[in-house]
Amino acid sequence: MGRNARRDPRSLPARVLTNMWRIRRFEEALEELFSRGMLHGTMHLSIGQEATAEGACGALTDGDFITSTHRGHGHAIAHGGDPMLMMAELLMKDTGYCRGRGGSMHIADVAAGNLGANGIVAGSMTIAAGAALTQSVTDSGRVVLCFFGDGAANEGSFHEAVNLSAIWKLPVVWLCENNLYGMSMAQELSTAGGSVANRAGGYGIEGLAVDGNDVVAVHDAVKGAADKARSGNGPTIVECITYRYRGHSKSDRNLYRTQDEIDRWRDQHDPLARFEQRALDSKLLTEGDISACRAQAAADITEAVRQALLQPDATADDLLESAYA
Amino acid sequence: MGRNARRDPRSLPARVLTNMWRIRRFEEALEELFSRGMLHGTMHLSIGQEATAEGACGALTDGDFITSTHRGHGHAIAHGGDPMLMMAELLMKDTGYCRGRGGSMHIADVAAGNLGANGIVAGSMTIAAGAALTQSVTDSGRVVLCFFGDGAANEGSFHEAVNLSAIWKLPVVWLCENNLYGMSMAQELSTAGGSVANRAGGYGIEGLAVDGNDVVAVHDAVKGAADKARSGNGPTIVECITYRYRGHSKSDRNLYRTQDEIDRWRDQHDPLARFEQRALDSKLLTEGDISACRAQAAADITEAVRQALLQPDATADDLLESAYA
Amino acid sequence: MPETLAYSAAVRSALELLLEHDDRVFLAGEDIGVYGGAFGVTDGLIDRYGPERIRDTPISEDAIAGMAVGAAITGLRPIVEMQFSDFVVNAMDPIVNQAAKLHFMYGGKVEVPMVVRAPGGGGTGAAAQHSQSLEAWFAHVPGLKVVMPATVQDACDLLLSAVADPNPVMLLEHKLLYKTEGPFVRPKAPTDVTEPLGSARTTRAGTDATIVGYSIMAVRALEAAEQLAERGIDAEVIDLRSVRPIDHNTVRASVRKTGRLLVTHEAPTAGGVGAEVVTGVVESDALDYLLAPVQRVCGLEVPMPYARDLERAVIPQVEDVVDAVEQLVKA
């Protein structure tokens, strides 16, 4: 399964743009639902980071896997997840991806190759290594793309997972979404050595940093890394420089950065605006196409919310039987 | 306190050589006691690695700290530990360093700057960072030397500790004793990136690899790193290539390496023989001096064992009051 | 006259006192600086005490706790924060294998005066990896002390006592308590407080049944007791406050009086601290006073679910305690 299983007859640029807009509209819809008190808990929005999710997942092949993070809505959508089932999960519905048991931080669709979001920073990295080991020993020809944040690069799990993947030449792509902050901690202050990509050398693997708001650049870098992994040449760290416009989570007062910085990224580096401009310039899409993509994305998410709201509520009836398979 | 507090009027080379012999004789005495059933548990001998311990600790200044490992007898002696109190500990005596509660893997003398051996691989690395933080915030002018093995470099703790030390510019020297194996695991197979020193770049700090069986080379490298740390310029990874002649611990059948390899290291690279030859060649010591050093070391250890055996046994009387300060 | 304060402000006031009076004290943790901590506990402290004493760390729980051990044995008094108690899984080695054992293992020649603060518990919709109550693990580790303040006053006082203690102390706060308010007498100096670690407090005297809880369940137990009073049942409520050591004598004395015992905590039932409380009773002569089987009102045996109703079903509520005590008294 996976993202490419959704047959969409439109051109690749149209699909990419629509998907990025879907991610943004999904997050915005959540903000709206949250403000109306319809969600529980907190959430971590990826508005501003759409190009990284879409570029990375778009470079994968049917059957490839991803692991995701606490900031995982974009990953799930980009990997072909159904926004309705995601929304249903967040709305605490029994038909949501996790039957209302997981919520925002645990959206998974293992059968479709999304091995799951994870509330533990760097918690999915060793899992990704294991999933890649399965691919390696079964010669499946599939790769695992592991999303992690810049902050995660300072967890011991990062180190152990990357080292293991390097010595075992596992088919994994380590995809760092460097949005400059781990919660309030500036990446440059927390991460000795400057960049995450720079750490690759210590493990004898390749590391590259790309503009994470350029969906094509992300795609190309991940495509290269995935091809390499698939052909048995081991892992790569791909660091995507990007930015989140919203706070870390709902409780964030943004005290650790300036409004000016946020504005600058939004106004000058927005991944959607940039891709639209580029597609126009290179005549891949017309103004009309772009409007159509936007409208499609908006409609998809509106419909997802509408459908999700109609779903039956999650139930505690079989809760006690749910902890064990 | 620390090693230099022991006033020894002899020349530096004589002291260094004697100390290295003390370490070796100490380990040999343990083997002997072990074979006579007088010890409990297992132990990790550092025979073959004496130059690293002595070279590193010899580069420190009074008041500097070390943290040690499961293979820590050499570190303790090199840092000025009293072989009698160590032996008493291993012989389960109440006057041993740890009152018989710690044994081989936990010899410590915090007051004298040995913050302790540690049974957990890489377990002392974050502790060393914390001890270095104390030096930094109190402006003590002291440094912490943290011994760790090549195998420890693949623990998450290594990563987190080194990163923390780098961003906080802590006065710590990361001293890797690379004896080519972590138990049975060859360092080159377990450690992506080739060398441990090579990982330093990922943290933006300096890493250097030296001949760990050359006591002078070790001394010089550590001296440089300690000076740098002391003057506020942060940590360094100093990787010392060395070799252990004995098995990992008492249960090791040495199946993962050849006798030939062991013989080669012992016959061609022995740190004691090499230093003796060098001292002779450069006329720092005479044959007579060397004999005197050896004799002194042997006598010291014999006396340590004799004294230790006379000590009162460790007692369970106050055991229940011992867990809490 | 006591002022009224929020629990989180009480924790902060203890931190301020300590920072003010003791140069050796410093704080470290993720986002405790300008962010003020995930739950706002350290809000504003960095402005007053600077980044050297209010240390923002990388996301490296192992290093945070291990660094604290190293700092503690060399003379500082670290107070570190695990952003959520769930993340302490990444710091088990420094806490359990190092902090808890060094004093013993090194023959009594070193002390490890460090405090780990960690917010636990559910009710915030944060699901399975952000809602755990892991006190039972630490309560099982010789060398550690584990305290869980339920009241605003204790939130301050037990923290002061924890920092004064020469041993490593886990101080587990409950997220939902942070915003609760209560009477507070502000200590003038850390030494004003001599609240010993390890003593329970009887927060309501009663004759019909003993309810033992701690942290948020001590609060809910008291509410339950008030409701029970309306139904003519007079329950005694004990706030354990410390789960290692446990003040078994206070519980036993109460059971000898009431003959009925209910223990409650939010952590899952099986293997929880409640079992230890119960066992402390029935391995003593207090067993003979028991008029009915003991009851536990604790977390269900599942990870914490996200959905509101499911989460509520997993976490013991006031009415669950009320119902169980009613049954107990009828039995």
Place this chain on the structure above:
Amino acid sequence: MPETLAYSAAVRSALELLLEHDDRVFLAGEDIGVYGGAFGVTDGLIDRYGPERIRDTPISEDAIAGMAVGAAITGLRPIVEMQFSDFVVNAMDPIVNQAAKLHFMYGGKVEVPMVVRAPGGGGTGAAAQHSQSLEAWFAHVPGLKVVMPATVQDACDLLLSAVADPNPVMLLEHKLLYKTEGPFVRPKAPTDVTEPLGSARTTRAGTDATIVGYSIMAVRALEAAEQLAERGIDAEVIDLRSVRPIDHNTVRASVRKTGRLLVTHEAPTAGGVGAEVVTGVVESDALDYLLAPVQRVCGLEVPMPYARDLERAVIPQVEDVVDAVEQLVKA
């Protein structure tokens, strides 16, 4: 006719069967290859199954366990070894936050069939960081199963059952048991064994007192019962075998018969599995059958010391059980 085999060989025979019959099974851990494992359990396996299925790992416990989670959810059946159970502190996140929770958290749509083998316990002079018995931690985690075989046969059978189970299972062996020998019927295929996880076994019937133990203390309990028999005391012995779930019914039934309960484990007393066993009894009607306060014969509340006599003092011995049962019966 059963053959006589060592416990470690029985574990190995289960591993061999599994490797032989199921391609998805692989082993991973530190020094499990040519070294044969720190306790020789995997001796020779790498020669027969190769380094892909007998995977030597770097010293990275977090990655070992996390990798197992990832392999398990994608179709393999990992059996990983923590070289000493003490090192599991470095793998708590993958075990507790991931393996135990994924099935629930992802709405039942994934299974995590992995087994973590870990040798625990003291008596080897390896001191505080190499002698712990940490089962109580895992017994408190919904989503995990925890088994602790005491006999040679169970060492094999419970491992086969653990691997057949679709859930993550902690299989905690005791170092001192590895060399013990006992009767062994060799299964022909993994499916020959249908020993369910979670059932206790009454290893000696008796009428005067119930002794509940597991792992090495189930063995010592049986020895104690034999000595007690000579003194005219007829003890029933229950080998719990599984500490999550706990077979409370077997214990309760026994207590209803004997009226006296002693639980024993090597882990420290406070907060140990014994408390859960006791509570399972006194929250049922079996309480009414208790003729005397329950007794615990468990580890002392200190880290494990190195010196032989001190270590012996901390670990419950056969004579400690004998003495305690005598007192219990007199009471």
